[in-house]
Amino acid sequence: MIDDASAGSAGTRLLGPADVRQLAAALDVHPTKQRGQNFVIDANTIRRIVRAAAIEPDDVVLEIGPGLGSLTLGLLDVAAVTAVEIESAFAQALPETVATYAPDRADRLTVVEADAMRVEELPDPQPTSLVANLPYNVSVPVLLHILERFPTVVRGLVMVQLEVADRLVAAPGSKVYGVPSAKLAWYATSHRAGLVGRTVFWPQPRVDSGLVAFTRRPAPLAKVExxxxxxxxxxxxxxxxxxxxxxxxxxxxxxxxxxxxxxxxxxxxxxxxxxxxxxxxxxxxxxxx
Missing domain, CATH: 1.10.8.100 (rRNA adenine dimethylase, C-terminal domain)
Incomplete structure (x- = not known):
């Protein structure tokens, strides 16, 4: 029987704490700080992220670093997902996880085993939205690379370290306004879309996370590179x-x-x-x- 805390839409079960640990154990995965591996273990947080992303049914969602598939399952409830994963064990296991927890949505998933910082092409249909729990150590360069390389991505929602979230959405004149703020503003308008506490992750990070929503806009000056x-x-x-x-x-x-x-x-x-x-x-x- 599926409890309310883990249930998604009909036919889908979202991952809870026991599921995440069981999947990690099966893959012999030991999360490391070096790789920024912090897995969401709270189904309600996944639902909240999916709602905040404002995904349309005909969207193709690009997810970076799906890991064990917590967010992937929530996203598949509302749209097709192309998941880019650098870890071979995760990339190979994700289709099986989706087939187990969301069998009627398995055909919506495409997995690309690649480094998100180096990915240059994705299979069709091209992504229209980016929704991801980005690793803390590479969140800004990954976000900027995706916006540069895939102009079809017109909006998105990323979860990053709270300090980074504040920097990304900062306005000129604020204490945290800097390179990430100005470069993201070249591509898109953005705003803070929520706070995510550290207790919904395994293992727990030492900092809270923030949700940053963005919408692509035309370049400020079209004739300048x-x-x-x-x-x-x-x-x-x-x-x-x-x-x-x-x-x-x-x-x-x-x-x-x-x-x-x-x-x-x-x-x-x-x-x-x-x-x-x-x-x-x-x-x-x-x-x-």
């Missing part, structure tokens, strides 16, 4: 205490040239990187071109 804008962002934040005139002097060729570029872009040369929005960084890149 993303790489050029990101180069400016990196230089502006390389030494946060420096004025933009000083921070961009090497990139521009001299402090004098940096000041000329900044003024032409409508930016105060004495400002600092944390004060600028992504549109202003784009204008600077345009003037540097």
């Amino acid at each position: 993303r790489k050029a804008v990101f180069t400016v962002i990196d230089a502006a934040f390389a030494q946060r205490r420096k004025t933009l005139r000083a921070a961009l002097s090497t990139l521009a060729g001299s402090g004098v040239r940096a000041e000329e570029v900044l003024r032409a872009a409508g930016v105060d040369p004495s400002a600092r990187g944390e004060q600028l929005n992504v549109e202003e960084f784009a204008r600077i890149a345009e003037e540097l071109a």
